[in-house]
Amino acid sequence: MTSVRPAASASLTDHLRHWAGHRPQQRAFSHVDFPDSAPTGVHRALGWRALDTRARAVADRLVQVTSPGERAALVLPQGLDYAAGFLGCLYARVIAVPLFGPQLPGHEGRLAAVLADCEPACLLSDSETARAMDEFVRERGLPEVPVVPIDQLPVQRGGFIDTGASSAAPAPDDIAYLQYTSGSTRSPAGVMISHANVVANARQAIDAFIADPEAATTVGWLPLFHDMGLVLSIAAPVVGGFPSVLMDPAAFLQDPARWLRLLGSYEGTVSAAPNFAYDYCVARTDPGLVDELRLDRVRVLINGSEPVRAGTVDRFHTTFGPAGLDPAVHCPAYGLAEATVFVTATARDEPPSAVACRADALTEGRIEETPDEGAAVLVPCGAPVGQELRIVGADGAVLPEGRVGEIRLRGPNIGLGYWKRAGLTAETFGFGAAGDWLRTGDLGALHDGRLLVTGRLKDVLIVDGRNHYPQDIEETVQTAVALIRRDHLAAFGVTRADGVGEELVVVAEHRRDTEPTPDDTRNAERVVRAAISARHGLRLGALLLVPPGSVPRTSSGKVSRAAARARFLGGGFGPR
Secondary structure (H helix, E strand, C coil), X not given: CCCCCCCCCCCHHHHHHHHHHHCCCCEEEEEEECHHHCCCCEEEEEXXXXXXXXXXXXXXHHHHHCCCCCEEEXXXXXXXXXXXXXXXXXXXXXXXXXXXXXXXXXXXXXXXXXXXXXXXXXXXXXXXXHHHHHHHHHHCCCCCCCEEEHHHCCCCCCCCCCCHHHHCCCCCCCEEEEEECCCCCCCCCEEEEEHHHHHHHHHHHHHHHCCCHHHCEEEECCCCCCHHHHHHHHHHHHHHCCCEEEECHHHHHHCCHHHHHHHCCCCCEEEEEEHHHHHHHHHHCCHHHHHHCCHHHEEEEEEECCCCCHHHHHHHHHHHHHHCCCHHXXXXXXXXXXXXXXEEXXXXXXXXXXXXXXXXXXXXXECCECXXXXXXXXXXXXXXXXXXXXXXXXXXXXXXXXXXXXXXXXXXXXXXXXXXXXXXXXXHHCCCCCCCCEEEEEEEEEECCEEEEEEECCCCEEECCEEECHHHHHHHHHHHCCCEEEEEEEEEEEECCCCCCEEEEEEEEECCCCCCCHHHHHHHXXXXXXXXXHHXXXXXXXXXXXXXXXXCECXXXXXXXXXXXXXXXXXXXXXX
């Protein structure tokens, strides 16, 4: 296999063209489908030349219905066509908008809002989704634009049409795509990611997670419209020239053992999942399957997008260690869409660690280690790779190690700002301000040079001048009461009836296999009230037990505390 690689300044399509020429028949992207509950799935693969040809066919069609700089929304299922559609947009110098079809339950409103915001010139779909998209556009009163079924496009070797402005290569600072935020704390906003941003972040991810690109394979079920899914499953493999294996998120949720089997099917496997997914694997995997797995082949399992919990890491490795899983492969990480995605990660081959902090000191913004029971346990997310990170106080001053403040970033992967939101761009990205540091809105501290993430600035509850982090309260609640579904609850503050300060409200789903009686509910509230008082020194205002599926989540699967709070205040959960 040739070790020749594209220049550092090469765009994503330059890399694709390079591998198509140097490794035409080598497997590039695969998609695994699971029809009729097939345990091992049906694999479809494209080599680098075939992937390049598919992407060029999409570009051929785009130059006929759009102009450079216009938007094309990807509204089709996860798979090879999605990857080709995204890369085809880049070839045609059309701004890609990675989205999802109207079949994704519970997110129709978000899809309509994003389409209205980005104003696409066309929709990239497939034959099965095209009719549903036509109906969706009409029902929502959105402008009707061409719907292009990617799977019906004629594919001709070397068939890209170099006509008009599309013949010019994109400039590094041209917008490659709009990455819409998940909307966990506000309405979705489109982050403008340039061609240079995405390549820089792909290289940072490779440097952090992949020791040898010649012997690596990414395996991913994260949605390709999600920032980590897009970079880890499309951008990094195209930049690094290694294979990518895709599966649908729904296939993972139906049976997480499918993902576990795929992890063991390749040498040098790299994958990523949010914290809840590792607990989900433990809860939903038949113990008898462990003996069948080959997890000794896994090199990196990235854990990000939520607070990484030490208990989750321990449970996952206790369960799957007998399958050959090395504890050092678990890699806590931190990232966000405004930085393309990847920011920090623990070093390769370094087992995850935990920092037990004095809870009272943490509420006052200090990291102080303690051996005592009742400590707040934080999992370090490592150090930044290829970018700068600092912690800043409310007055803008840089804080020393051990002090909690806002995480701010600077580097070649930081996006260009928000689409059509100049005010929010100036506030968040700091353009025109000294240093141009990105304000992440996340709170954290540096400890021994590693990042500890403590929570979202907008989610923090301030009671009697002390900070309380909702994820810590949620962990206390779900640990105290067995009938509550893990990671399906939201803690937030609401103004007290007397108008003085905030009180704590927790909305929690009960387990699917239970139907709580009034006595169960009263007993749960009593236990939770005592646990929160003892652990956090807080008074519980209300605990609402709600049916499964009631707590709102973002399209990337995170609990949306802001939406839960709004629903509570609007009476959407019923009477208190």
